[in-house]
Amino acid sequence: MNNGLSAVVHGIRVHPVKSVGGYDAAQAVVEPWGLAGDRRWMLVDTDGTAVTQRERPELALSSAATLPGGGVRLSAPGRADLAVEPPEPLPTTSVTLFGTKFEAVAAADAAHAWFSDLLGADVRLTHLDDPASRRTINPQYAPNGETVSFADGFPLQIATRASLDALNSLIDQGDRPHEGPLPMNRFRPNVVLDGTEAWAEDSWSRIVIGDVSFRLAKPCGRCVITTTDQATAVRGKEPLRTLARHRRIGGSLAFGVLVIPENTGTIRVGDAMKVLA
Numbered sequence: 001m002n003n004g005l006s007a008v009v010h011g012i013r014v015h016p017v018k019s020v021g022g023y024d025a026a027q028a029v030v031e032p033w034g035l036a037g038d039r040r041w042m043l044v045d046t047d048g049t050a051v052t053q054r055e056r057p058e059l060a061l062s063s064a065a066t067l068p069g070g071g072v073r074l075s076a077p078g079r080a081d082l083a084v085e086p087p088e089p090l091p092t093t094s095v096t097l098f099g100t101k102f103e104a105v106a107a108a109d110a111a112h113a114w115f116s117d118l119l120g121a122d123v124r125l126t127h128l129d130d131p132a133s134r135r136t137i138n139p140q141y142a143p144n145g146e147t148v149s150f151a152d153g154f155p156l157q158i159a160t161r162a163s164l165d166a167l168n169s170l171i172d173q174g175d176r177p178h179e180g181p182l183p184m185n186r187f188r189p190n191v192v193l194d195g196t197e198a199w200a201e202d203s204w205s206r207i208v209i210g211d212v213s214f215r216l217a218k219p220c221g222r223c224v225i226t227t228t229d230q231a232t233a234v235r236g237k238e239p240l241r242t243l244a245r246h247r248r249i250g251g252s253l254a255f256g257v258l259v260i261p262e263n264t265g266t267i268r269v270g271d272a273m274k275v276l277a
Contacts, residue, residue, distance in 0.1 A: 007273040009209060010161055010194035011184070016072045017041040017125070018150045019052035021063030021230065022188075027268040030212045030261050033131040033147045034155035035190055037066040040131070041084075042095065042104070042150040043115055043123045050097045050150075051123050057228045057235055062118060074111070076118055084111045089129045097135075097150065105129045137260065141217040146260055154217050154258035158201070159189040166198035167255065171242045179238040185230045186239065187222070189256055193273050201257045202249075206276040209267045213276065214259040221252030 015022035018039045029036040041064070043051040053059045062076040071085040084107055092103040106112075107125040115123050128134055128150055137146045137154060148155050164184055171180035184192055191209070204216050222243055227235045243253035 007160075007193050007195035009191060009267060009269050009271045009273060011192040012267065012269055013185075013188070013190060013192075014038045014066065015188060015190075016064040016066050017043070017074075018050070019043070019054075019056075019059045019225070020074075021060060023063070023065050025269075027266055028190075029266050030156075030264055031131070032155070032261060032264065034149045034151055037070070038156075038190060039150040040070070040128050041072055041107070042097070042126050042128070044095050044126055046122050046124075048093065048095045048101075050095065051119075051121075053225045053228055054223060056119055056121075057225075057233045058119065060228055060230045060233045062115075074114055079114070079118065082110060082114045084108060084125065086129070087127055092129070093126065095126055098152070100135070102135045104134065137217075142260060155261055156190045156214070156259045157188070157220055157256050158191045158193065158214075158259055159184060159187055159220075159256035160193045160196045160198075160201055162194075162196050162198040163201065163255065167239060167242065167247075170246050171238050174238075174242050174245070176237055176241060179236045182226075182239055183230075186226045186228070187220075187256055188225070191267070195273075204257070204275050204277075206262075207259075207273055208276055209273045210265060210271040211263075212265040212267055213262040215262055217258045217260055219249045219252060219254035220256040220258050221250075222255055226255075 012025045012028050013022050014025050014037050016037050045051055064072045074082045087105045087107050093106050094101055095104045104126040111125040131149050137148050168181035207214050247254045
């Protein structure tokens with residue numbers, strides 16, 4: 001097994017709004033709850049329940065970029081861009097993500113209107129004003145009360161190019177080869193590594209990138225979002241069909257790993273990654 005000593009950061013991607021397109025970054029600050037600016041905003045319905053590409057694949061056609069001061073610029077084909085500033089911290093509103101309720105802050109009415117018009121449904125944009133206290137990670141993996149942004153459950157997701165190549169090879173050998181090869185953006189990782197062996201990440205428990213160390217919590221279980229073409233919002237069967245045949249780990253269809261930072265700092269494209277344990 002490659003021990004990761006020759007591995008480097010190939011790409012860094014920030015997704016400011018959960019389930020909306022993000023952007024590539026040359027570097028990013030690692031905060032306790034994730035990359036700075038990553039998944040600090042989330043759409044909810046009139047009941048406060050998260051709205052994601054699981055229900056609305058067309059969200060893939062919109063994108064968001066961070067603005068100085070923590071705001072976001074929203075973009076979508078055929079629509080005028082909208083700059084959204086962070087709202088005042090009070091009052092808060094209750095939101096629900098994967099059955100867990102916690103507090104967030106509603107964005108300006110213009111943001112609600114922008115997304116509601118885009119989706120043809122009444123939705124609101126919310127902001128995670130205080131990621132240090134609002135939402136904790138499952139204590140099974142974070143007994144010290146570590147917190148997370150609006151990400152699915154853990155601060156960062158890491159994937160490797162070698163594993164994607166291996167997965168695409170399996171797709172090509174299956175009964176739907178026309179759906180491959182799949183690009184990395186199907187999986188929406190924060191960090192992409194190059195220079196590892198395929199599936200080497202299965203055996204890691206701690207790694208360091210630059211000066212920031214990470215504890216690997218678990219393999220990343222995959223959902224229907226990975227079957228959505230992020231450029232067209234059209235859904236197929238892959239990669240879930242192939243993952244179900246070849247990558248069942250702990251009851252999940254696994255690709256990539258979910259990690260928790262052990263300290264803060266800045267990571268950069270080209271940084272070395274080393275396996276600590």
